[in-house]
Amino acid sequence: MVMRLISSSKSEILTMSAKELKEAILASEGRVIMGQHHVTLNTGLVDGATNTEIQAAFGADMVMLNAFDLADHAKNIGLYEMKSGRMAVEPYSVSQIKQWAGVPLGIYLECPDDRARVAGERYVEAKPGRVASKENLLRIKDIGADFVVLGGNPSSGTTFEQIIAATRLAKETLGDDLLICAGKWEDGSIEKVLGDPLSERPAQDIIKELIDAGADVITLPAPGSRHGITVEHVRQCVAFTHSYKPGTLALSFLNSSVEGADVETIRLIALMMKQTGADIHAIGDGGYAGTPMPENVYQLAISIKGKRHTIKRMVSRAR
Template identity: 55%
Template sequence: MSNVIRLISATKSDFQKMSAMELKESIYKSESRTIMGQHLLFAGPGVVRGVTNSELMFAWGADMVMLNTIDLDNLDNNPGLCGLSLKELKERCNRPIGIYLGCPKAGSEDGGKKALYRREGMVATREHILKCKEIGADFIVLGGNPGSGTSLTDVIEATRLAKSLLGDDMIIMAGKWEDGITEKVLGDPTADYDTKDIVRQLIDAGADCIDLPCPGSRGGITVEDIRTLVQFVHQYKPGTLTMCFLDSSVECADEETIRQIAILMKQTGADIHAIGDGGFGGCTWPKNIYQLSVSIKGEHYTWFRMASVNK
């Protein structure tokens, strides 16, 4: 293990020096206290006029942000970026920012969302994966938006492709925490597949982090369901990370609900605690980012993240 600083204590100057694998180690060293926000780009310029949702979430305690529904074929077609390139957004935020790539097969259903954004612009193709690297993404997240018809086989194949193209130059996160209609999400006790075998295949394909649903927000999922998988990941290939994802529109519930779910998330042992973008302006309420952060890592490290943007 290197002497890289843990992410919850890292600042702008630290992030600028980190390689992808150092960032991965930095998350690991934070001992289950890393917060990730999600920014829905098609939903408009954002919650607060004059700043992007990414900036807003970092200002309220997020350590990382994932961009959802990005159009990589036409980078001008991303209202949530407010005319900024990813490089310019990172210069404003001074924090790790990654991109969500969907893995559905061509022609699969999209739950009515096709009219809302160009799903084909965020599909995990060879061209799009390389584009993510070209424009400066710190990580990619491979999965499937609700209603996309994404299978775990699709995600495994996309993970293998991404690893062959990126190697260790970018963190690859992969899994299934939503879109559970045609195939159950990872950790669902009613799934008709061997969950641990799927996780093993994802890791063997090159995943640096396994993405899992969240107890308290995903129906039927318990702490023990997810904790068992987290422990398996950490034992099967030490150093591999896990992410627990609070979504299903519960991310815009009241703060007390977020607080209660955060405690469940912490009990799973996941390395990263992510919160979805199901708000009314392309992200969750800033106060819910703050509550999640305080519940997971306390006020000290939350305030540090809020105040250290230019350090």
């Protein structure tokens, strides 16, 4: 029998298959916390620990690595360690970080479209090691990641057409070996994010296509962090996700750099996220050094799952 993810220890988590991880998230009844670590901005918030470990230590049940370069690991400076002001010779592997953090780790792959318009400058250029190609999907599996997230960073020209195609490719390439998360919660200046009432396409049509393409998790914006998005907008998307194909999960993402706000703001948004019915509640990397501040991860965790489960995650990573 699969344990709830929020109740699982490191030794239990590290042996979970993708199917078991999905069941463990579902069994947690909307209380799973996901952190996001941007691995090309800085070596880390503090010496002697990666941001991924810090997020898990403050209550995150999963961590997604953003901007991870699968073609050139030397660029992933967030997985290097700093000691006494000196940077290590090479980065730690995903498998090693997962052992230390004790939580499932995933990789964010971008789905840009060179033809897509963006508002202002296109300042995020597609990099071969970060896009959703078959080669990179196989690399993700090889390095020991547990899930892949398909989307796009702000101003990268992400389109649903590309995300749906990438989801289909991921399912064909990975099968059921990794959890596939897909959707759009950012890069919505021209083509709107899922749930935005100004979108040219109904959100339900897009969600249906993503699920039919093989998505296990639909990623959505969080009310209160994405402008113009309300609880009801996201709630409708979550309800359709859960009903169209029972067992499909929904994720609400607190981002737009609001993850760098004060803890009171995080608390208020967390309560709105809870009302959406999402299974996973994620917090972005827009703080310092490629991570939200630890107290904001902690606040999201205690607002969503209470101190009991937050403390358990903080201490059970060693078991």
